[in-house]
Amino acid sequence: MSQPQTTTGVPVTIKSSKTVRWISFYKKLAKNKAALVGAFIIIAIVILGALAPLIATHEPNATNVMNKLQGPSAEHYLGTDQMGRDVFSRLLYGTQISLGIGFVSTLLGAIVGVVLGIISGYYGRWIDSLIMRICDVLLAFPGILLALAIVSVLGASTRNVIIAVAFYAIPSFARIVRGSTLSVKKLEYVDAIKAMGAKDGRIIFRHILPNIMSPIIVQATLYIASAIITASALSFLGMGTRPPQAEWGAMLSEGRAYLAQAPHVTLFPGIVILLVVIGFNMMGDGLRDALDPKSRK
Template identity: 50%
Template sequence: MKVNDSSNSNENMLQAAEYVEKPESQLKIMWETLRQNKAAVVGLLIIGFLILIALTVWISELMGKQILPYDPNYSDLSKSFIWPNAEHWFGTDQLGRDMFSRILDGTKISLFVGVAAVAISLTIGVILGAIAGYRGGKTDTVIMRIMDMMLAIPSILLAIAFMAALGKGLDKAIIAIGLVSIPEYARIVRGSILSVKENDFVQAAKVIGNRSSRIIYKHILPNVISVIVVRATLGISSAVLDTAALGFLGLGVQPPFAEWGDMLGRARGFIFTAPYTLIFPGVAITITVLAFNLLGDGLRDAIDPKSRIK
Protein backbone atom coordinates (compact mmCIF):
# COMPACT_ATOMS: atom_id res chain seq x y z
CA MET A 1 0.00 0.00 0.00
CA LYS A 2 2.85 2.30 0.84
CA VAL A 3 4.49 1.50 -2.47
CA ASN A 4 1.35 2.56 -4.33
CA ASP A 5 1.12 5.75 -2.31
CA SER A 6 4.75 6.49 -3.06
CA SER A 7 4.32 5.89 -6.79
CA ASN A 8 1.18 8.02 -6.86
CA SER A 9 3.01 10.77 -5.02
CA ASN A 10 5.89 10.67 -7.50
CA GLU A 11 3.48 10.75 -10.42
CA ASN A 12 1.69 13.76 -8.96
CA MET A 13 5.00 15.53 -8.46
CA LEU A 14 5.97 14.87 -12.07
CA GLN A 15 2.64 16.20 -13.25
CA ALA A 16 3.06 19.27 -11.07
CA ALA A 17 6.54 19.83 -12.42
CA GLU A 18 5.26 19.49 -15.97
CA TYR A 19 2.52 22.01 -15.19
CA VAL A 20 5.04 24.47 -13.81
CA GLU A 21 7.35 24.10 -16.77
CA LYS A 22 4.61 24.39 -19.35
CA PRO A 23 4.05 28.18 -19.05
CA GLU A 24 7.79 28.75 -19.29
CA SER A 25 8.16 26.64 -22.39
CA GLN A 26 4.85 27.50 -24.06
CA LEU A 27 6.25 30.51 -25.91
CA LYS A 28 9.16 28.43 -27.18
CA ILE A 29 6.81 25.69 -28.38
CA MET A 30 4.66 28.27 -30.16
CA TRP A 31 7.70 29.77 -31.86
CA GLU A 32 8.96 26.38 -32.98
CA THR A 33 5.53 25.53 -34.36
CA LEU A 34 5.36 28.87 -36.16
CA ARG A 35 8.83 28.33 -37.66
CA GLN A 36 7.71 25.01 -39.13
CA ASN A 37 4.85 26.74 -40.94
CA LYS A 38 6.51 27.91 -44.18
CA ALA A 39 3.56 30.06 -45.22
CA ALA A 40 3.58 31.90 -41.89
CA VAL A 41 7.35 32.45 -42.12
CA VAL A 42 6.93 33.92 -45.61
CA GLY A 43 4.20 36.21 -44.29
CA LEU A 44 6.39 37.26 -41.36
CA LEU A 45 9.32 38.04 -43.67
CA ILE A 46 7.14 40.11 -45.99
CA ILE A 47 5.68 42.05 -43.07
CA GLY A 48 9.15 42.66 -41.68
CA PHE A 49 10.27 43.96 -45.07
CA LEU A 50 7.23 46.25 -45.33
CA ILE A 51 7.81 47.60 -41.82
CA LEU A 52 11.45 48.26 -42.68
CA ILE A 53 10.41 50.23 -45.78
CA ALA A 54 7.79 52.22 -43.85
CA LEU A 55 10.16 53.08 -40.99
CA THR A 56 12.97 54.03 -43.36
CA VAL A 57 10.75 56.36 -45.38
CA TRP A 58 9.21 57.88 -42.25
CA ILE A 59 12.54 58.48 -40.48
CA SER A 60 14.08 59.98 -43.62
CA GLU A 61 11.17 62.41 -43.85
CA LEU A 62 11.62 63.43 -40.21
CA MET A 63 15.31 64.06 -40.88
CA GLY A 64 14.51 66.07 -44.00
CA LYS A 65 16.28 63.66 -46.30
CA GLN A 66 15.02 62.07 -49.52
CA ILE A 67 15.96 58.41 -49.86
CA LEU A 68 13.32 57.56 -52.46
CA PRO A 69 14.38 57.70 -56.11
CA TYR A 70 12.02 60.65 -56.69
CA ASP A 71 9.79 62.93 -54.66
CA PRO A 72 6.53 60.90 -54.53
CA ASN A 73 4.41 64.06 -54.64
CA TYR A 74 6.31 65.97 -57.33
CA SER A 75 4.47 66.12 -60.64
CA ASP A 76 5.95 66.77 -64.08
CA LEU A 77 3.31 66.68 -66.81
CA SER A 78 5.99 66.35 -69.46
CA LYS A 79 6.70 62.86 -68.08
CA SER A 80 3.13 61.62 -67.88
CA PHE A 81 2.44 57.94 -68.59
CA ILE A 82 6.00 56.79 -69.06
CA TRP A 83 5.93 53.01 -69.11
CA PRO A 84 8.20 51.07 -66.72
CA ASN A 85 11.85 51.43 -67.70
CA ALA A 86 15.33 51.62 -66.17
CA GLU A 87 14.73 55.18 -64.97
CA HIS A 88 11.19 54.73 -63.65
CA TRP A 89 10.90 51.10 -62.56
CA PHE A 90 7.10 51.22 -62.17
CA GLY A 91 6.53 53.98 -64.73
CA THR A 92 4.85 57.33 -64.07
CA ASP A 93 1.20 58.27 -63.51
CA GLN A 94 -1.03 60.81 -65.25
CA LEU A 95 0.71 63.67 -63.44
CA GLY A 96 4.23 62.45 -64.18
CA ARG A 97 4.89 61.20 -60.63
CA ASP A 98 7.19 58.23 -60.17
CA MET A 99 5.05 55.17 -59.35
CA PHE A 100 7.82 53.24 -57.61
CA SER A 101 8.43 56.11 -55.15
CA ARG A 102 4.70 56.47 -54.53
CA ILE A 103 4.26 52.75 -53.88
CA LEU A 104 7.07 52.81 -51.32
CA ASP A 105 5.75 56.00 -49.72
CA GLY A 106 2.25 54.51 -49.55
CA THR A 107 3.57 51.61 -47.48
CA LYS A 108 3.92 53.74 -44.37
CA ILE A 109 0.39 55.15 -44.77
CA SER A 110 -1.29 51.75 -45.23
CA LEU A 111 0.57 50.14 -42.33
CA PHE A 112 0.03 53.15 -40.06
CA VAL A 113 -3.71 53.27 -40.75
CA GLY A 114 -3.99 49.49 -40.32
CA VAL A 115 -2.15 49.37 -37.00
CA ALA A 116 -3.78 52.53 -35.61
CA ALA A 117 -7.29 51.38 -36.57
CA VAL A 118 -6.74 47.97 -34.99
CA ALA A 119 -5.43 49.64 -31.84
CA ILE A 120 -8.66 51.63 -31.55
CA SER A 121 -10.99 48.71 -32.24
CA LEU A 122 -8.94 46.36 -30.07
CA THR A 123 -8.93 48.68 -27.05
CA ILE A 124 -12.62 49.49 -27.14
CA GLY A 125 -13.67 45.98 -28.18
CA VAL A 126 -11.69 44.28 -25.41
CA ILE A 127 -13.15 46.62 -22.78
CA LEU A 128 -16.75 46.15 -23.97
CA GLY A 129 -16.36 42.40 -24.43
CA ALA A 130 -14.76 41.99 -21.00
CA ILE A 131 -17.51 43.95 -19.29
CA ALA A 132 -20.26 42.08 -21.14
CA GLY A 133 -18.77 38.65 -20.56
CA TYR A 134 -17.87 39.16 -16.90
CA ARG A 135 -20.92 41.04 -15.66
CA GLY A 136 -23.54 39.27 -17.78
CA GLY A 137 -27.24 40.06 -17.31
CA LYS A 138 -28.67 43.29 -18.70
CA THR A 139 -25.24 44.80 -19.23
CA ASP A 140 -24.30 41.90 -21.48
CA THR A 141 -27.59 42.10 -23.35
CA VAL A 142 -27.37 45.85 -24.04
CA ILE A 143 -23.73 45.78 -25.17
CA MET A 144 -24.07 42.75 -27.39
CA ARG A 145 -27.29 43.95 -29.03
CA ILE A 146 -25.48 47.14 -30.04
CA MET A 147 -22.63 45.04 -31.40
CA ASP A 148 -25.11 42.86 -33.31
CA MET A 149 -26.68 45.94 -34.92
CA MET A 150 -23.26 47.12 -36.07
CA LEU A 151 -22.44 43.66 -37.43
CA ALA A 152 -25.70 43.61 -39.38
CA ILE A 153 -24.33 46.40 -41.60
CA PRO A 154 -21.47 45.57 -44.02
CA SER A 155 -18.26 47.02 -42.63
CA ILE A 156 -17.42 49.09 -45.69
CA LEU A 157 -20.89 50.69 -45.73
CA LEU A 158 -20.62 51.46 -42.02
CA ALA A 159 -17.17 52.94 -42.58
CA ILE A 160 -18.54 55.12 -45.38
CA ALA A 161 -21.33 56.30 -43.06
CA PHE A 162 -18.79 57.23 -40.39
CA MET A 163 -16.66 59.03 -43.00
CA ALA A 164 -19.71 60.97 -44.14
CA ALA A 165 -20.26 62.11 -40.55
CA LEU A 166 -16.59 62.74 -39.70
CA GLY A 167 -15.31 64.09 -43.02
CA LYS A 168 -12.38 63.14 -45.23
CA GLY A 169 -8.79 62.68 -44.13
CA LEU A 170 -6.26 60.27 -42.69
CA ASP A 171 -7.30 60.69 -39.06
CA LYS A 172 -10.97 60.32 -39.94
CA ALA A 173 -10.25 57.13 -41.88
CA ILE A 174 -8.44 55.64 -38.88
CA ILE A 175 -11.36 56.41 -36.59
CA ALA A 176 -13.97 55.08 -39.04
CA ILE A 177 -12.12 51.83 -39.74
CA GLY A 178 -11.40 51.37 -36.04
CA LEU A 179 -15.05 51.81 -35.07
CA VAL A 180 -16.45 49.30 -37.57
CA SER A 181 -14.20 46.51 -36.23
CA ILE A 182 -15.13 46.92 -32.56
CA PRO A 183 -17.95 44.29 -32.60
CA GLU A 184 -15.60 41.52 -33.79
CA TYR A 185 -13.21 41.99 -30.87
CA ALA A 186 -16.05 42.46 -28.39
CA ARG A 187 -17.70 39.17 -29.39
CA ILE A 188 -14.41 37.24 -29.36
CA VAL A 189 -13.40 38.55 -25.93
CA ARG A 190 -16.88 38.00 -24.51
CA GLY A 191 -16.99 34.39 -25.70
CA SER A 192 -13.52 33.68 -24.37
CA ILE A 193 -14.30 35.20 -20.98
CA LEU A 194 -17.52 33.21 -20.67
CA SER A 195 -15.48 30.02 -21.08
CA VAL A 196 -12.88 31.11 -18.50
CA LYS A 197 -14.68 33.04 -15.77
CA GLU A 198 -16.19 29.95 -14.10
CA ASN A 199 -12.79 28.30 -13.59
CA ASP A 200 -11.56 27.68 -10.06
CA PHE A 201 -8.78 30.27 -10.14
CA VAL A 202 -11.29 33.01 -11.02
CA GLN A 203 -13.65 31.93 -8.25
CA ALA A 204 -10.73 31.85 -5.81
CA ALA A 205 -9.81 35.41 -6.80
CA LYS A 206 -13.37 36.48 -6.05
CA VAL A 207 -13.36 34.75 -2.66
CA ILE A 208 -10.23 36.54 -1.45
CA GLY A 209 -11.82 39.89 -2.30
CA ASN A 210 -10.21 40.99 -5.56
CA ARG A 211 -12.04 43.70 -7.45
CA SER A 212 -13.73 42.82 -10.71
CA SER A 213 -11.35 45.00 -12.73
CA ARG A 214 -8.33 43.27 -11.18
CA ILE A 215 -9.80 39.81 -11.80
CA ILE A 216 -10.42 40.64 -15.47
CA TYR A 217 -6.99 42.21 -15.96
CA LYS A 218 -4.86 39.80 -13.92
CA HIS A 219 -6.65 36.47 -14.18
CA ILE A 220 -8.98 36.39 -17.20
CA LEU A 221 -7.44 38.45 -20.04
CA PRO A 222 -4.03 36.69 -19.87
CA ASN A 223 -5.87 33.45 -20.67
CA VAL A 224 -7.57 34.88 -23.76
CA ILE A 225 -4.74 37.10 -25.03
CA SER A 226 -3.68 34.52 -27.62
CA VAL A 227 -7.07 34.68 -29.34
CA ILE A 228 -6.90 38.48 -29.33
CA VAL A 229 -3.41 38.50 -30.87
CA VAL A 230 -4.49 36.24 -33.73
CA ARG A 231 -7.57 38.34 -34.46
CA ALA A 232 -5.56 41.57 -34.31
CA THR A 233 -3.09 40.22 -36.86
CA LEU A 234 -5.90 39.29 -39.22
CA GLY A 235 -7.59 42.59 -38.39
CA ILE A 236 -4.67 44.58 -39.80
CA SER A 237 -5.19 42.96 -43.20
CA SER A 238 -8.88 43.89 -43.06
CA ALA A 239 -7.98 47.46 -42.07
CA VAL A 240 -5.56 47.74 -45.00
CA LEU A 241 -8.32 46.59 -47.36
CA ASP A 242 -10.83 49.04 -45.85
CA THR A 243 -8.28 51.84 -46.16
CA ALA A 244 -7.77 51.02 -49.82
CA ALA A 245 -11.53 50.85 -50.38
CA LEU A 246 -12.11 54.27 -48.80
CA GLY A 247 -9.20 55.69 -50.78
CA PHE A 248 -10.58 54.20 -53.98
CA LEU A 249 -13.87 56.00 -53.31
CA GLY A 250 -12.05 59.25 -52.56
CA LEU A 251 -13.03 59.27 -48.88
CA GLY A 252 -9.75 58.27 -47.27
CA VAL A 253 -6.30 59.81 -47.49
CA GLN A 254 -6.45 62.92 -49.63
CA PRO A 255 -4.00 64.07 -52.34
CA PRO A 256 -1.16 64.69 -52.76
CA PHE A 257 -0.29 61.92 -50.28
CA ALA A 258 0.38 58.52 -51.81
CA GLU A 259 -2.13 55.86 -50.76
CA TRP A 260 -2.62 52.64 -52.66
CA GLY A 261 -6.42 52.77 -52.79
CA ASP A 262 -6.42 56.39 -53.92
CA MET A 263 -3.85 55.49 -56.61
CA LEU A 264 -6.17 52.75 -57.84
CA GLY A 265 -9.16 55.05 -57.89
CA ARG A 266 -7.40 57.73 -59.91
CA ALA A 267 -5.91 55.23 -62.36
CA ARG A 268 -9.10 53.33 -63.17
CA GLY A 269 -9.74 55.62 -66.14
CA PHE A 270 -6.45 54.54 -67.71
CA ILE A 271 -6.90 50.78 -67.50
CA PHE A 272 -6.39 50.37 -71.26
CA THR A 273 -3.87 53.14 -71.96
CA ALA A 274 -1.66 52.67 -68.86
CA PRO A 275 -2.65 49.45 -67.06
CA TYR A 276 0.53 49.45 -64.97
CA THR A 277 -0.89 52.38 -62.95
CA LEU A 278 -3.49 49.93 -61.61
CA ILE A 279 -1.38 46.78 -61.48
CA PHE A 280 1.36 47.98 -59.13
CA PRO A 281 -0.89 49.48 -56.39
CA GLY A 282 -3.15 46.42 -56.65
CA VAL A 283 -0.18 44.06 -56.24
CA ALA A 284 1.04 46.05 -53.22
CA ILE A 285 -2.36 45.74 -51.53
CA THR A 286 -2.60 42.03 -52.36
CA ILE A 287 0.87 41.20 -51.03
CA THR A 288 0.31 43.14 -47.78
CA VAL A 289 -3.08 41.60 -47.07
CA LEU A 290 -1.84 38.12 -47.97
CA ALA A 291 1.19 38.46 -45.68
CA PHE A 292 -0.90 39.38 -42.64
CA ASN A 293 -3.39 36.59 -43.40
CA LEU A 294 -0.59 34.02 -43.66
CA LEU A 295 0.93 35.17 -40.38
CA GLY A 296 -2.46 35.24 -38.67
CA ASP A 297 -3.24 31.69 -39.77
CA GLY A 298 0.19 30.56 -38.62
CA LEU A 299 -0.25 32.18 -35.22
CA ARG A 300 -3.64 30.54 -34.83
CA ASP A 301 -2.18 27.11 -35.55
CA ALA A 302 0.77 27.74 -33.21
CA ILE A 303 -1.36 29.01 -30.34
CA ASP A 304 -4.12 26.39 -30.58
CA PRO A 305 -2.93 23.36 -28.57
CA LYS A 306 -5.09 21.01 -30.67
CA SER A 307 -3.09 21.89 -33.78
CA ARG A 308 0.10 20.66 -32.11
CA ILE A 309 -1.30 17.20 -31.39
CA LYS A 310 0.07 14.72 -33.91
Protein backbone atom coordinates in the same frame (compact mmCIF):
# COMPACT_ATOMS: atom_id res chain seq x y z
CA MET B 1 18.38 15.10 -6.65
CA SER B 2 18.83 18.67 -5.46
CA GLN B 3 18.20 21.64 -7.71
CA PRO B 4 21.15 23.64 -9.11
CA GLN B 5 22.25 26.34 -6.65
CA THR B 6 23.59 29.83 -7.28
CA THR B 7 26.42 31.33 -5.26
CA THR B 8 23.79 32.76 -2.91
CA GLY B 9 22.15 29.38 -2.37
CA VAL B 10 19.00 30.26 -4.36
CA PRO B 11 17.76 27.45 -6.69
CA VAL B 12 18.15 28.16 -10.39
CA THR B 13 15.24 27.30 -12.67
CA ILE B 14 16.64 25.97 -15.93
CA LYS B 15 13.57 26.74 -17.98
CA SER B 16 10.72 28.84 -16.66
CA SER B 17 7.19 28.08 -17.73
CA LYS B 18 7.15 31.21 -19.87
CA THR B 19 10.32 30.13 -21.67
CA VAL B 20 8.85 26.70 -22.34
CA ARG B 21 5.68 28.26 -23.75
CA TRP B 22 7.65 30.58 -26.02
CA ILE B 23 9.79 27.69 -27.29
CA SER B 24 6.68 25.60 -27.97
CA PHE B 25 5.04 28.55 -29.74
CA TYR B 26 8.11 29.16 -31.90
CA LYS B 27 8.38 25.48 -32.88
CA LYS B 28 4.73 25.35 -33.93
CA LEU B 29 5.04 28.58 -35.90
CA ALA B 30 8.27 27.47 -37.55
CA LYS B 31 6.58 24.33 -38.86
CA ASN B 32 3.96 26.44 -40.64
CA LYS B 33 5.70 27.50 -43.83
CA ALA B 34 2.79 29.64 -44.96
CA ALA B 35 2.94 31.66 -41.74
CA LEU B 36 6.68 32.22 -42.19
CA VAL B 37 6.13 33.39 -45.76
CA GLY B 38 3.41 35.75 -44.58
CA ALA B 39 5.63 37.12 -41.82
CA PHE B 40 8.46 37.64 -44.30
CA ILE B 41 6.19 39.59 -46.65
CA ILE B 42 4.92 41.83 -43.86
CA ILE B 43 8.35 42.46 -42.36
CA ALA B 44 9.82 43.25 -45.76
CA ILE B 45 7.08 45.75 -46.62
CA VAL B 46 7.24 47.37 -43.18
CA ILE B 47 11.01 47.81 -43.53
CA LEU B 48 10.64 49.28 -47.02
CA GLY B 49 8.03 51.72 -45.74
CA ALA B 50 10.17 52.74 -42.77
CA LEU B 51 13.17 53.33 -45.04
CA ALA B 52 11.15 55.19 -47.67
CA PRO B 53 13.06 58.50 -47.24
CA LEU B 54 16.32 56.63 -47.89
CA ILE B 55 15.15 54.28 -50.64
CA ALA B 56 12.81 56.53 -52.63
CA THR B 57 14.41 57.79 -55.85
CA HIS B 58 12.12 60.85 -56.19
CA GLU B 59 9.90 63.05 -54.09
CA PRO B 60 6.52 61.28 -53.92
CA ASN B 61 4.51 64.39 -54.82
CA ALA B 62 6.94 65.95 -57.31
CA THR B 63 5.17 66.36 -60.65
CA ASN B 64 6.65 66.47 -64.14
CA VAL B 65 4.01 66.47 -66.88
CA MET B 66 6.71 65.97 -69.50
CA ASN B 67 7.31 62.45 -68.11
CA LYS B 68 3.71 61.42 -67.44
CA LEU B 69 2.55 57.82 -67.93
CA GLN B 70 6.02 56.52 -68.72
CA GLY B 71 6.64 52.82 -68.31
CA PRO B 72 9.20 51.27 -65.96
CA SER B 73 12.75 52.40 -66.71
CA ALA B 74 16.15 52.85 -65.08
CA GLU B 75 15.11 56.32 -63.91
CA HIS B 76 11.61 55.35 -62.79
CA TYR B 77 11.66 51.75 -61.62
CA LEU B 78 7.86 51.33 -61.73
CA GLY B 79 7.09 54.10 -64.19
CA THR B 80 5.25 57.38 -63.65
CA ASP B 81 1.60 58.28 -63.19
CA GLN B 82 -0.67 60.73 -65.01
CA MET B 83 1.09 63.69 -63.37
CA GLY B 84 4.62 62.44 -63.94
CA ARG B 85 5.09 61.35 -60.33
CA ASP B 86 7.33 58.38 -59.62
CA VAL B 87 5.16 55.33 -58.85
CA PHE B 88 7.93 53.51 -56.95
CA SER B 89 8.48 56.42 -54.56
CA ARG B 90 4.77 56.91 -54.04
CA LEU B 91 4.31 53.24 -53.23
CA LEU B 92 7.04 53.42 -50.59
CA TYR B 93 5.54 56.47 -48.92
CA GLY B 94 2.05 55.05 -49.35
CA THR B 95 3.18 52.08 -47.25
CA GLN B 96 3.50 54.36 -44.25
CA ILE B 97 -0.04 55.69 -44.70
CA SER B 98 -1.81 52.42 -45.57
CA LEU B 99 -0.09 50.31 -42.91
CA GLY B 100 -0.45 53.14 -40.42
CA ILE B 101 -4.20 53.19 -40.98
CA GLY B 102 -4.35 49.41 -40.63
CA PHE B 103 -2.33 49.24 -37.41
CA VAL B 104 -3.81 52.29 -35.66
CA SER B 105 -7.44 51.52 -36.51
CA THR B 106 -7.01 47.90 -35.39
CA LEU B 107 -5.36 49.01 -32.15
CA LEU B 108 -8.14 51.48 -31.35
CA GLY B 109 -10.88 49.01 -32.23
CA ALA B 110 -9.18 46.28 -30.19
CA ILE B 111 -8.83 48.43 -27.08
CA VAL B 112 -12.49 49.45 -27.03
CA GLY B 113 -13.72 46.01 -28.12
CA VAL B 114 -11.64 44.17 -25.51
CA VAL B 115 -12.89 46.41 -22.70
CA LEU B 116 -16.53 46.01 -23.76
CA GLY B 117 -16.12 42.26 -24.28
CA ILE B 118 -14.59 41.67 -20.85
CA ILE B 119 -17.24 43.78 -19.12
CA SER B 120 -19.98 41.96 -21.01
CA GLY B 121 -18.62 38.49 -20.30
CA TYR B 122 -17.59 39.09 -16.69
CA TYR B 123 -20.65 40.90 -15.36
CA GLY B 124 -23.32 39.43 -17.63
CA ARG B 125 -27.00 40.19 -17.04
CA TRP B 126 -28.37 43.43 -18.52
CA ILE B 127 -24.90 44.82 -19.26
CA ASP B 128 -24.14 41.77 -21.40
CA SER B 129 -27.47 42.04 -23.23
CA LEU B 130 -27.06 45.75 -23.90
CA ILE B 131 -23.50 45.50 -25.25
CA MET B 132 -24.21 42.44 -27.38
CA ARG B 133 -27.36 43.93 -28.93
CA ILE B 134 -25.41 47.03 -29.92
CA CYS B 135 -22.73 44.79 -31.45
CA ASP B 136 -25.40 42.84 -33.34
CA VAL B 137 -26.74 46.06 -34.85
CA LEU B 138 -23.26 47.15 -35.95
CA LEU B 139 -22.44 43.73 -37.41
CA ALA B 140 -25.67 43.80 -39.41
CA PHE B 141 -24.09 46.38 -41.71
CA PRO B 142 -21.33 45.41 -44.16
CA GLY B 143 -18.03 46.94 -43.06
CA ILE B 144 -17.53 49.13 -46.12
CA LEU B 145 -21.08 50.54 -45.90
CA LEU B 146 -20.72 51.39 -42.22
CA ALA B 147 -17.33 52.98 -42.87
CA LEU B 148 -18.79 54.98 -45.77
CA ALA B 149 -21.61 56.24 -43.57
CA ILE B 150 -19.21 57.34 -40.84
CA VAL B 151 -16.81 59.05 -43.24
CA SER B 152 -19.73 60.75 -44.99
CA VAL B 153 -20.74 62.31 -41.67
CA LEU B 154 -17.23 63.16 -40.43
CA GLY B 155 -15.69 64.12 -43.78
CA ALA B 156 -12.98 62.59 -45.92
CA SER B 157 -9.56 62.53 -44.24
CA THR B 158 -7.01 60.01 -43.02
CA ARG B 159 -8.03 60.56 -39.39
CA ASN B 160 -11.70 59.95 -40.13
CA VAL B 161 -10.87 56.81 -42.11
CA ILE B 162 -9.04 55.47 -39.05
CA ILE B 163 -12.07 56.27 -36.86
CA ALA B 164 -14.47 54.60 -39.30
CA VAL B 165 -12.40 51.43 -39.69
CA ALA B 166 -11.76 51.23 -35.92
CA PHE B 167 -15.47 51.66 -35.19
CA TYR B 168 -16.36 48.57 -37.22
CA ALA B 169 -13.63 46.55 -35.48
CA ILE B 170 -15.18 47.06 -32.04
CA PRO B 171 -18.06 44.52 -32.26
CA SER B 172 -15.80 41.80 -33.71
CA PHE B 173 -13.32 42.09 -30.85
CA ALA B 174 -16.09 42.45 -28.27
CA ARG B 175 -17.79 39.19 -29.27
CA ILE B 176 -14.56 37.20 -29.36
CA VAL B 177 -13.40 38.54 -25.98
CA ARG B 178 -16.81 37.98 -24.41
CA GLY B 179 -16.78 34.32 -25.39
CA SER B 180 -13.24 33.82 -24.09
CA THR B 181 -14.06 35.65 -20.85
CA LEU B 182 -17.08 33.42 -20.23
CA SER B 183 -14.84 30.35 -20.57
CA VAL B 184 -12.08 31.62 -18.30
CA LYS B 185 -14.50 32.99 -15.70
CA LYS B 186 -15.81 29.48 -15.04
CA LEU B 187 -12.39 28.08 -14.15
CA GLU B 188 -11.75 27.04 -10.54
CA TYR B 189 -8.80 29.33 -9.94
CA VAL B 190 -10.95 32.39 -10.70
CA ASP B 191 -13.47 31.23 -8.06
CA ALA B 192 -10.59 30.76 -5.62
CA ILE B 193 -9.29 34.28 -6.28
CA LYS B 194 -12.79 35.69 -5.69
CA ALA B 195 -13.05 33.74 -2.43
CA MET B 196 -9.80 35.34 -1.29
CA GLY B 197 -11.43 38.76 -1.65
CA ALA B 198 -9.74 40.00 -4.85
CA LYS B 199 -11.42 42.96 -6.48
CA ASP B 200 -12.98 42.75 -9.93
CA GLY B 201 -10.34 44.98 -11.52
CA ARG B 202 -7.51 42.74 -10.32
CA ILE B 203 -9.29 39.60 -11.45
CA ILE B 204 -10.01 41.03 -14.90
CA PHE B 205 -6.63 42.57 -15.69
CA ARG B 206 -4.31 40.22 -13.79
CA HIS B 207 -5.96 36.85 -14.32
CA ILE B 208 -8.56 36.91 -17.11
CA LEU B 209 -7.05 39.25 -19.71
CA PRO B 210 -3.60 37.50 -19.86
CA ASN B 211 -5.36 34.18 -20.47
CA ILE B 212 -7.44 35.41 -23.42
CA MET B 213 -4.68 37.20 -25.32
CA SER B 214 -4.28 34.44 -27.93
CA PRO B 215 -7.60 35.01 -29.75
CA ILE B 216 -7.11 38.77 -29.45
CA ILE B 217 -3.72 38.59 -31.15
CA VAL B 218 -5.04 36.35 -33.92
CA GLN B 219 -8.08 38.55 -34.52
CA ALA B 220 -5.92 41.68 -34.60
CA THR B 221 -3.56 40.16 -37.17
CA LEU B 222 -6.41 39.11 -39.42
CA TYR B 223 -8.28 42.39 -39.01
CA ILE B 224 -5.31 44.50 -40.11
CA ALA B 225 -5.70 43.01 -43.59
CA SER B 226 -9.41 43.86 -43.59
CA ALA B 227 -8.65 47.37 -42.35
CA ILE B 228 -6.19 47.98 -45.17
CA ILE B 229 -8.71 46.79 -47.77
CA THR B 230 -11.47 48.97 -46.29
CA ALA B 231 -9.21 52.04 -46.13
CA SER B 232 -8.07 51.44 -49.71
CA ALA B 233 -11.68 51.06 -50.84
CA LEU B 234 -12.64 54.34 -49.18
CA SER B 235 -9.75 56.14 -50.86
CA PHE B 236 -10.63 54.50 -54.16
CA LEU B 237 -14.14 55.93 -53.85
CA GLY B 238 -12.77 59.37 -53.00
CA MET B 239 -13.84 59.19 -49.35
CA GLY B 240 -10.48 58.48 -47.77
CA THR B 241 -7.04 60.03 -47.86
CA ARG B 242 -7.04 63.31 -49.73
CA PRO B 243 -4.70 64.11 -52.65
CA PRO B 244 -1.83 64.50 -53.11
CA GLN B 245 -1.04 62.04 -50.30
CA ALA B 246 0.29 58.73 -51.61
CA GLU B 247 -2.11 56.00 -50.48
CA TRP B 248 -2.53 52.67 -52.24
CA GLY B 249 -6.30 52.94 -52.75
CA ALA B 250 -6.00 56.53 -53.97
CA MET B 251 -3.29 55.47 -56.43
CA LEU B 252 -5.62 52.79 -57.80
CA SER B 253 -8.40 55.33 -58.19
CA GLU B 254 -6.18 57.87 -59.96
CA GLY B 255 -4.85 55.31 -62.42
CA ARG B 256 -8.08 53.57 -63.41
CA ALA B 257 -8.71 56.07 -66.23
CA TYR B 258 -5.39 55.07 -67.80
CA LEU B 259 -5.67 51.27 -67.67
CA ALA B 260 -5.41 50.84 -71.43
CA GLN B 261 -2.67 53.43 -71.89
CA ALA B 262 -0.56 52.85 -68.77
CA PRO B 263 -1.68 49.76 -66.80
CA HIS B 264 1.38 49.96 -64.53
CA VAL B 265 -0.17 52.92 -62.67
CA THR B 266 -2.81 50.63 -61.13
CA LEU B 267 -1.02 47.28 -61.47
CA PHE B 268 1.73 47.88 -58.93
CA PRO B 269 -0.46 49.36 -56.15
CA GLY B 270 -2.87 46.47 -56.66
CA ILE B 271 -0.05 43.93 -56.35
CA VAL B 272 1.22 45.53 -53.13
CA ILE B 273 -2.27 45.52 -51.57
CA LEU B 274 -2.68 41.87 -52.58
CA LEU B 275 0.68 40.88 -51.08
CA VAL B 276 0.04 42.66 -47.79
CA VAL B 277 -3.43 41.18 -47.37
CA ILE B 278 -2.21 37.68 -48.19
CA GLY B 279 0.74 38.15 -45.84
CA PHE B 280 -1.43 39.13 -42.87
CA ASN B 281 -3.93 36.36 -43.54
CA MET B 282 -1.22 33.71 -43.81
CA MET B 283 0.47 34.93 -40.63
CA GLY B 284 -2.87 35.17 -38.81
CA ASP B 285 -3.71 31.57 -39.69
CA GLY B 286 -0.26 30.48 -38.51
CA LEU B 287 -0.60 32.34 -35.22
CA ARG B 288 -4.01 30.78 -34.65
CA ASP B 289 -2.55 27.30 -35.04
CA ALA B 290 0.55 28.05 -32.95
CA LEU B 291 -1.40 29.67 -30.11
CA ASP B 292 -4.06 26.96 -30.02
CA PRO B 293 -3.38 24.87 -26.86
CA LYS B 294 -5.24 21.92 -28.42
CA SER B 295 -2.86 21.80 -31.40
CA ARG B 296 -0.44 18.89 -31.23
CA LYS B 297 1.17 19.33 -34.61
